[in-house]
Amino acid sequence: MMKARCLLRAPYSSSPLVSSTLHRFCKPGNKFASQNHTLAFSSSVSSSSVSPISSSPSPLSSHHKPQVPLFLRPPIYSATLSDLTNFFNWGKTLASSVGSSFEQIDNGPDATLLLRELKWFLDDAVEDSSLILHLGTPQNERFLSMEVRLRAGLDQIYQLWKQRIEERRPLQYIVGCEHWRDLVLSVEEGVLIPRPETEKIVDLVEDVVGKCGVLREGLWVDLGTGSGALAVGIARVLGKSGKLIATDLSPVAVAVARYNVERYGLQGSIEVRQGSWFDPLMDLEGELAGMVSNPPYIPSKDISGLQAEVGKHEPGLALDGGVEGMDHLIYLCMRTSTMLKPGGFFAFETNGEKQCNLLAHYLENAAGSNFRDVSIVSDFAGILRFVTGYRK
Amino acid sequence: MVHFLARRSTLRYLILRQTSKLSASMSTSQSGPQTTNIFTSQLRQLRNLSSNDSVLASGNVISHLIFSGNPTNLPKSAKVLPGYNQRSLISCGVRLFSSQAAAATEPSTSDGLTVEGILANNWTILDESENDWKSHASAIAQSIHLIKKRLQWKKLMVRLDLLSAELNKPNLWDDPVHAGKISRKHGSLMGKMKEVMAFEQELCEHIDMLKLAREENDSELESETMKALLRMRRDSKEKELEAMLSGEHDSSSCFIEVQAGAGGTESMDWASMVMQMYKSWAQRRGYRVSVVDEMPGDIAGIKRATIKVDGEYAFGYAKAEVGVHRLVRISPFDSAKRRHTSFAAVAVIPILKDVSSRVQIKESDLRIERFRAGGAGGQHVNTTESAVRIMHIPTGITATCQNERSQHQNKASAMAVLQSRVDQLEMARQAQMNAQHTESLTEISWGNQIRTYVLHPYRMVKDLRTNYEVSDPDAVLDGDLDGFILSFLSASLDKDEDQYAI
Numbered sequence: 098m099m100k101a102r103c104l105l106r107a108p109y110s111s112s113p114l115v116s117s118t119l120h121r122f123c124k125p126g127n128k129f130a131s132q133n134h135t136l137a138f139s140s141s142v143s144s145s146s147v148s149p150i151s152s153s154p155s156p157l158s159s160h161h162k163p164q165v166p167l168f169l170r171p172p173i174y175s176a177t178l179s180d181l182t183n184f185f186n187w188g189k190t191l192a193s194s195v196g197s198s199f200e201q202i203d204n205g206p207d208a209t210l211l212l213r214e215l216k217w218f219l220d221d222a223v224e225d226s227s228l229i230l231h232l233g234t235p236q237n238e239r240f241l242s243m244e245v246r247l248r249a250g251l252d253q254i255y256q257l258w259k260q261r262i263e264e265r266r267p268l269q270y271i272v273g274c275e276h277w278r279d280l281v282l283s284v285e286e287g288v289l290i291p292r293p294e295t296e297k298i299v300d301l302v303e304d305v306v307g308k309c310g311v312l313r314e315g316l317w318v319d320l321g322t323g324s325g326a327l328a329v330g331i332a333r334v335l336g337k338s339g340k341l342i343a344t345d346l347s348p349v350a351v352a353v354a355r356y357n358v359e360r361y362g363l364q365g366s367i368e369v370r371q372g373s374w375f376d377p378l379m380d381l382e383g384e385l386a387g388m389v390s391n392p393p394y395i396p397s398k399d400i401s402g403l404q405a406e407v408g409k410h411e412p413g414l415a416l417d418g419g420v421e422g423m424d425h426l427i428y429l430c431m432r433t434s435t436m437l438k439p440g441g442f443f444a445f446e447t448n449g450e451k452q453c454n455l456l457a458h459y460l461e462n463a464a465g466s467n468f469r470d471v472s473i474v475s476d477f478a479g480i481l482r483f484v485t486g487y488r489k
Numbered sequence: 490m491v492h493f494l495a496r497r498s499t500l501r502y503l504i505l506r507q508t509s510k511l512s513a514s515m516s517t518s519q520s521g522p523q524t525t526n527i528f529t530s531q532l533r534q535l536r537n538l539s540s541n542d543s544v545l546a547s548g549n550v551i552s553h554l555i556f557s558g559n560p561t562n563l564p565k566s567a568k569v570l571p572g573y574n575q576r577s578l579i580s581c582g583v584r585l586f587s588s589q590a591a592a593a594t595e596p597s598t599s600d601g602l603t604v605e606g607i608l609a610n611n612w613t614i615l616d617e618s619e620n621d622w623k624s625h626a627s628a629i630a631q632s633i634h635l636i637k638k639r640l641q642w643k644k645l646m647v648r649l650d651l652l653s654a655e656l657n658k659p660n661l662w663d664d665p666v667h668a669g670k671i672s673r674k675h676g677s678l679m680g681k682m683k684e685v686m687a688f689e690q691e692l693c694e695h696i697d698m699l700k701l702a703r704e705e706n707d708s709e710l711e712s713e714t715m716k717a718l719l720r721m722r723r724d725s726k727e728k729e730l731e732a733m734l735s736g737e738h739d740s741s742s743c744f745i746e747v748q749a750g751a752g753g754t755e756s757m758d759w760a761s762m763v764m765q766m767y768k769s770w771a772q773r774r775g776y777r778v779s780v781v782d783e784m785p786g787d788i789a790g791i792k793r794a795t796i797k798v799d800g801e802y803a804f805g806y807a808k809a810e811v812g813v814h815r816l817v818r819i820s821p822f823d824s825a826k827r828r829h830t831s832f833a834a835v836a837v838i839p840i841l842k843d844v845s846s847r848v849q850i851k852e853s854d855l856r857i858e859r860f861r862a863g864g865a866g867g868q869h870v871n872t873t874e875s876a877v878r879i880m881h882i883p884t885g886i887t888a889t890c891q892n893e894r895s896q897h898q899n900k901a902s903a904m905a906v907l908q909s910r911v912d913q914l915e916m917a918r919q920a921q922m923n924a925q926h927t928e929s930l931t932e933i934s935w936g937n938q939i940r941t942y943v944l945h946p947y948r949m950v951k952d953l954r955t956n957y958e959v960s961d962p963d964a965v966l967d968g969d970l971d972g973f974i975l976s977f978l979s980a981s982l983d984k985d986e987d988q989y990a991i
Contacts, residue, residue, distance in 0.1 A: 204864055204870070210873065217873070231768065277895050279895070292871070404869070407869065411871065416868050447867075449865060449867070477896070480865075480867075482866075
């Protein structure tokens with residue numbers, strides 16, 4: 098396990114843009130923060146091709162019914178093994194035709210990865226997934242007329258795979274789930290697909306609560322929970338006595354997160370509340386033992402150049418962090434000291450080294466020396482990714 | 490259960506008759522005090538119970554003796570028994586009171602016939618349907634002989650003695666992990682030993698019973714005993730197979746790895762055919778198969794792949810496949826339609842069941858590399874690629890996994906492969922230290938060619954180790970491998986004559 102915990106380095110920056118940002122957020126003020134927040138929200142909606150959010154996020158609007166992931170749907174369809182083999186061969190040809198073209202355009206998937214995805218897709222769509230080991234091999238020839246039970250109609254299976262290749266629709270939306278840590282989380286359009294980098298936050302929390310029983314017993318929050326990945330992961334680390342509140346502005350995300358919480362039987366420890374950042378947590382000021390968030394942090398100008406699977410399909414609301422990508426991170430940091438109780442822990446995911454340095458510097462110097470042990474932690478790829486620390 | 494009840498009723502039947510008159514066979518044996526004869530015959534009947542019943546039976550015989558004879562005479566009368574009776578008494582006593590020394594005595598019939606003796610008689614083995622006890626007995630005795638050979642009987646006894654000595658050390662439990670390991674090993678070897686002894690014992694008892702039935706003209710008993718012998722003869726075939734998989738890790742699950750030899754696409758295609766053969770074989774045997782790691786070839790096939798085969802005795806069987814597999818065919822990748830020879834290497838790694846015997850791997854000894862999407866990562870990238878490669882720095886052993894759907898799971902899978910590889914290396918090292926290491930089954934080198942598959946100009950698969958061959962390569966490539974596996978296992982276990990002695 099990589100635990101490259103970097104000591105804070107003083108931010109050095111000659112860029113006028115960065116120093117002006119620093120200058121701006123060195124003057125804490127709620128007015129600025131809320132204004133900035135509103136700005137970010139509107140910009141994210143406009144830049145997003147998929148905007149499942151209604152304009153007035155109120156608790157009443159969360160009537161979205163979450164989709165059941167493909168692998169959990171009943172196997173009420175069927176096809177012969179021969180039909181399925183034909184699909185498999187067609188799907189392979191389609192995937193192979195991609196070669197490395199997506200990779201060259203926008204760092205998308207290559208044919209090898211798409212072929213693996215095709216198998217995973219079938220793993221989820223076919224009831225008896227042991228069949229997939231032998232698809233398209235001579236060994237199966239004797240059984241070609243055998244009926245295979247499916248969780249989606251064959252037509253739909255063709256259509257979905259076409260969407261994967263031609264529209265670059267992410268596999269996770271096609272199968273309605275993402276494998277993350279040891280979890281299988283339901284996801285759908287309108288909810289960010291949890292990233293492997295974010296798995297690390299759960300490890301960080303595990304370390305912290307392992308060292309401090311008081312924090313394990315306390316109340317945790319996951320801000321902007323999306324699919325509920327961090328909430329579910331952390332609640333499992335906290336154990337039976339764990340208490341956690343997950344918030345999200347998007348009613349789709351709230352519905353999906355609730356569904357994932359239920360699927361892991363964590364209704365007793367996790368409460369999902371709808372609303373912007375701390376808005377639904379006003380009753381808990383100064384009472385939180387821990388706070389984590391993976392807020393939108395991509396600078397607005399980078400959104401258009403994103404890999405098609407991300408830019409065309411994932412919710413802009415969960416990606417766009419404003420001009421410098423730091424609107425939400427700064428807002429969260431400003432409120433951290435008032436929300437956390439003394440000794441409380443926080444961990445935020447960022448866009449990388451630059452954002453980490455700025456945030457760490459802000460937390461150490463500008464935030465009225467309310468924090469201790471502010472650290473920057475790198476992700477598995479060695480990119481400085483997380484800022485963590487404790488309230489004094 | 491039916492079997493067991495039948496045996497019980499035979500016993501009761503005999504005891505009833507015993508009170509009316511002494512058995513004719515007993516009266517022909519060397520004469521001694523009558524009480525002694527009753528005692529021995531009762532003991533002999535007692536042995537009719539299977540070894541599973543021995544605890545229950547020991548209580549029975551003692552109460553029987555208390556009621557029927559003079560219990561204080563017991564040790565004395567035991568001493569005055571004539572030679573062969575004494576032996577059987579000891580073996581009984583041993584079974585009742587101390588299983589440790591059981592190995593010292595060899596089961597025999599009342600007139601001194603042992604399994605060795607039966608073998609020496611060279612009785613003709615007839616078809617099962619022939620009701621000839623000599624034929625049955627001879628077949629069973631041959632099986633017992635084979636089983637002992639496969640279990641490496643002499644070595645087994647030596648190891649058992651060593652383990653017993655270890656167990657008797659007063660400070661053994663100072664190290665509870667070690668003590669647990671020793672006592673488990675001892676228990677498992679003792680179990681194997683007892684099972685064979687009990688089987689031998691059972692054979693002798695049936696022969697006794699049969700003679701008795703004939704002397705008494707008891708046709709019902711005779712046919713019952715004959716049936717029991719036939720049943721034993723059939724069971725013995727199963728026991729022969731079991732004994733073939735008596736290695737320490739044979740019952741474990743395993744990883745099977747296939748690597749393409751030199752020769753580009755043709756070899757990579759062959760490697761994927763070999764991998765497919767194992768997937769089918771494993772599925773036929775009812776094992777669960779999952780792909781752990783797969784590196785596809787550029788045009789077709791695989792450069793290498795690892796599958797996990799989950800189930801009882803997966804390693805025991807699959808270890809017979811270790812080595813280089815050679816294919817001769819007209820390559821579909823050669824536009825000139827020439828004949829090609831390709832190679833694929835197969836390695837098999839057991840997944841140790843006993844956690845305490847695994848090598849403790851330190852987290853600090855690992856270098857973990859994960860797939861990097863490149864660029865900014867995080868929210869910028871959505872990829873299902875989550876490959877993990879782990880290197881164990883002290884040994885240089887690496888393991889890769891990219892077939893799981895989360896990085897977390899890929900790491901866990903790669904770690905399991907790495908653990909098994911490190912364990913295997915450690916096992917090989919220990920085997921070398923113990924000088925037991927002749928030729929490790931799991932060692933692999935490109936010189937170690939074990940089997941040839943010819944698709945052209947003729948069709949044949951031949952094992953170069955056993956010369957076992959079949960003319961239907963399609964069936965073999967479809968996973969019909971048991972013939973090859975069993976013939977190799979029996980050949981490799983049965984050739985070593987000097988390891989077997991009683």
